[in-house]
Amino acid sequence: MRSPRRRLRSSREVLTAGFAAVRTEHQLPVEFSPEVLAEAERAADGSGGALTPGAVAAGRRDMRDVPFVTLDPVGSTDLDQAMHLARAGTGYRVTYAIADTAAFVAPGGPLDTATRERATTVYCPDTRVPLHPVALSEAAASLLPGQERPAVVWSFGLEEDGAVRDVHVERALVRSTAQLDYPTTQRRLDAGAGPDDVVTLLAEIGTRRAALERARGGVSLARPEQEVVDAPDGGWSLAFRASLPVEDHNAQVSLLTGMAAAELMVGAGVGILRTMPAASPDAVATLRRQARALDVPWPADQGYGDMLAGLDRGRPGAAAFLAAATGLFRGAAWTAFEGAPPADHVHGAIAAPYAHVTAPLRRLVDRFGLEICLAAQAGRPVPDWVRSALPTLGSRMAAGAARAASVDRACTDLVEAAVLAPRVGQVFDGVALDERTVQLHEPAVIARLEEKGLPEGEPVRVRLLSADVAKRSVQFRVEH
Numbered sequence: 220m221r222s223p224r225r226r227l228r229s230s231r232e233v234l235t236a237g238f239a240a241v242r243t244e245h246q247l248p249v250e251f252s253p254e255v256l257a258e259a260e261r262a263a264d265g266s267g268g269a270l271t272p273g274a275v276a277a278g279r280r281d282m283r284d285v286p287f288v289t290l291d292p293v294g295s296t297d298l299d300q301a302m303h304l305a306r307a308g309t310g311y312r313v314t315y316a317i318a319d320t321a322a323f324v325a326p327g328g329p330l331d332t333a334t335r336e337r338a339t340t341v342y343c344p345d346t347r348v349p350l351h352p353v354a355l356s357e358a359a360a361s362l363l364p365g366q367e368r369p370a371v372v373w374s375f376g377l378e379e380d381g382a383v384r385d386v387h388v389e390r391a392l393v394r395s396t397a398q399l400d401y402p403t404t405q406r407r408l409d410a411g412a413g414p415d416d417v418v419t420l421l422a423e424i425g426t427r428r429a430a431l432e433r434a435r436g437g438v439s440l441a442r443p444e445q446e447v448v449d450a451p452d453g454g455w456s457l458a459f460r461a462s463l464p465v466e467d468h469n470a471q472v473s474l475l476t477g478m479a480a481a482e483l484m485v486g487a488g489v490g491i492l493r494t495m496p497a498a499s500p501d502a503v504a505t506l507r508r509q510a511r512a513l514d515v516p517w518p519a520d521q522g523y524g525d526m527l528a529g530l531d532r533g534r535p536g537a538a539a540f541l542a543a544a545t546g547l548f549r550g551a552a553w554t555a556f557e558g559a560p561p562a563d564h565v566h567g568a569i570a571a572p573y574a575h576v577t578a579p580l581r582r583l584v585d586r587f588g589l590e591i592c593l594a595a596q597a598g599r600p601v602p603d604w605v606r607s608a609l610p611t612l613g614s615r616m617a618a619g620a621a622r623a624a625s626v627d628r629a630c631t632d633l634v635e636a637a638v639l640a641p642r643v644g645q646v647f648d649g650v651a652l653d654e655r656t657v658q659l660h661e662p663a664v665i666a667r668l669e670e671k672g673l674p675e676g677e678p679v680r681v682r683l684l685s686a687d688v689a690k691r692s693v694q695f696r697v698e699h
Contacts, residue, residue, distance in 0.1 A: 231454040233688060234637055238345045241629040245622055247341060253415040259352035262323040262330070262497065263359035279393040282372060287393055288417055289362055290469050293400040296357040297340070297349065299578045301370070302472060303397045304403045304420035310384065311377040311424055313664035315476055316370040316393045318360050320351065320579040320586045326604035335608075338619020340581040341626055344447040344455050344634065356580045364398045371576075373476050377682075381427030386479045388596045405465045425468025428475060429528070437570035438524040440466065441533075445663055447634045449541050453633050457663040461532070464565055465531055473577045474569060480592050481572035485564070491555040491612055492574050497506060497567035498523070498547040506543060513676040515540045523547070524570075526528075536676035542652040553584055553613035557606070584616050632691040635664050638692050639686040646682045646698055651675050657695065666695050675699065 242249055253261070254600040287301035303314040303574040324330050334350055340346040349356045372391040376384040399417075408418045432439070443461040450456040456562075462470075477493070484490025503523055510517040514644050517526050527544060530537060548568045553575070554561050566573040576592060579585035587605050595603045625652030639662070651673035658665050659681075666681070673679055 230448055230451075230637070234455055234633065235345055237633045237637075237688065237691070238343050238630055241633065242343065242348070245620065245626050245629070247348055247626060248333075248337060249348055251333060252329065255333045256352055257352045258325070258328055258330045258355070262325075263321075263354045278390060279369065280372070281391055282314075282316075282370075283367060283394040285314060285393065286396045287314070288397045288399055289361070289364070289395050289472055290399045290404060290421075290465070293402060295400075296361060296363070297347075297580045298362040298395075298398070299580045300473070300640050301362045301393065302417075302421075304331055304417050304424065304543075306415065306420070307376060309379040311375075311381075311420065313375040313424065313472060313475070314318060314374075314376060315367075315373040315375070315472060315577075316362060316391070316395075317373070317476075317577055317585075317589065318362055318497040318580050319369040319371050319390065319589070320355070320360055321590060322369040323355050324351075324586065326602075334583055334586075335615055337596045338583045339616050339623050341623045343630055350583060351580060358679050360580060362393070362395050362657050364395045367392055367394050369393075371593065373479065375475060375479070376423065376487075377427075379427075381424060381431050383475070383479065386482075388479075388483070388592050390593065401466050401469075405463045408465055415562045420542070421465065421468045421472070425471040428471035429467070432471075432474070432569070433522070433524040433528055435570045436522060436524060438527055438547075438568055440527060440541060445540075445631060445665055447631055457631075457634055459658075459663045474573070476577050477573045478569070478571050478577060480576040480588055481564075483592045483595040484574055484588070485572060487591065487601070488559070489545065489557045489601050489606065489609075490560075490574060491553055491584060491609060492560070492564050493551065493566055494554045494561070494564060494573075495548055495551040495567040496563060497565065497570070501685065502547050506547060509538060509675075513537075513540050529644060535678075537674035538650050542656070542658075553616045555609040555613050557609070573680040582616075583619070584612055587612060633688065635666075636686045636688045636691050636693055638662050639664065639683055641690055643683050643686055644681050646649050647695075649679055649681060651677055651679050657681055664693070666693055668695055668697065670697065 231665065283301050287303050289298045289301045291298060299318050301316040305312045324334065337350050340350045370393045371392055372389055374387045378384050385448045404418050408422055412419045443459040446458055446460050447455050480616050481492055484492065506519060515536050564572050575582060576585050576588040580591060587608055590605045591601050647659045649657040652658055653675055654671045654673050656665065656667050657673060657679055680698040682698050684694040685697055686693045
């Protein structure tokens with residue numbers, strides 16, 4: 220029996236300096252220029268941007284009486300989405316408000332230029348490097364509770380099974396009534412909330428939408444993620460964290476919106492889609508062979524979406540199988556088009572056309588996608604500032620996402636080295652994800668070995684040979 224998991228602590232000063240070095244190494248623009256900050260402040264107080272005191276009279280629907288709520292990780296302040304859920308006959312009515320960043324960012328101005336260069340918010344263990352100045356992203360544009368905010372509001376009528384009956388998108392003025400977080404909301408769900416409680420409705424809608432996803436061939440891996448987390452001493456540690464069910468339900472509302480956005484774009488003959496090739500028959504056949512080798516049950520008549528949804532993640536070999544399953548889908552991109560949609564315009568993992576429109580505070584492309592959808596809904600031309608950005612928007616997003624991923628990996632490597640440094644020479648238990656990669660039980664480290672030949676899916680023991688904080692590297696050897 221394994222001993223209780225210990226939290227390994229590291230020097231806060233060393234790690235803080237290391238995180239700063241990572242940001243410098245990856246040329247992450249931490250500070251905004253004075254011109255950008257000044258524009259953001261003017262937009263935040265209503266003297267700049269597109270938001271005016273007469274926002275409702277200027278064409279925004281007044282939806283301040285709708286009791287929206289937000290649902291995010293604990294402590295979040297950059298709140299992109301707020302929802303209101305209700306029963307409608309045997310089905311549902313989903314009203315989904317998205318922060319309207321276009322109300323604050325003037326096309327062609329310093330703020331617009333800065334966001335195009337950044338492309339995405341980057342989260343580091345010690346800080347976040349936001350897409351927009353905090354005067355907007357964590358204040359004036361964020362859907363904070365009790366505050367009037369401009370929003371792009373989607374309204375969906377859903378059938379009993381979660382299928383879309385009708386959809387509408389428009390600009391509005393909203394006021395969130397509560398800021399919910401995932402752990403607390405999950406506890407409410409587990410305790411048995413009332414039938415019309417937002418968490419009950421979210422679980423029902425999320426479950427039905429997930430069933431539709433599997434039916435059309437979509438898949439959600441729900442693989443536990445390696446995270447850098449706060450340690451009790453004020454430093455940082457590592458953990459493997461699986462998403463809570465309420466997070467998965469919430470994600471289905473975002474997916475619903477992204478699919479509706481893609482449909483509007485395709486119908487309008489202009490847009491930018493999030494695309495990914497479908498899993499090839501050869502890749503699925505290879506995964507089936509790996510399932511057999513790992514003794515993971517997979518009936519011949521069961522699709523990979525249903526199989527992954529029902530996988531017992533506690534059984535031996537499951538971690539290695541999930542690691543292998545990530546190889547089903549490669550080549551994600553943001554694909555812009557005018558006229559006919561691209562030949563490969565479906566997102567393979569979702570098994571439907573899909574677009575990013577639900578996180579404009581944190582992701583550049585969403586501001587443009589929302590404008591396209593609003594124009595398509597209203598039957599008017601897409602603004603020139605949106606059309607002119609489309610040819611380079613996909614490459615900007617790809618570069619920004621790649622930089623964010625590299626920063627995240629470097630920060631995680633740094634913490635791995637720091638928490639392991641006091642334990643050089645010790646032997647650790649783990650599981651082989653493939654012939655060269657081992658996932659330790661404790662601490663939450665995923666390490667790649669120099670030698671090959673690990674028994675995939677099997678328990679292994681490895682000895683820590685070195686942990687170099689300066690180089691952000693660790694080295695293990697298999698114990699035979």
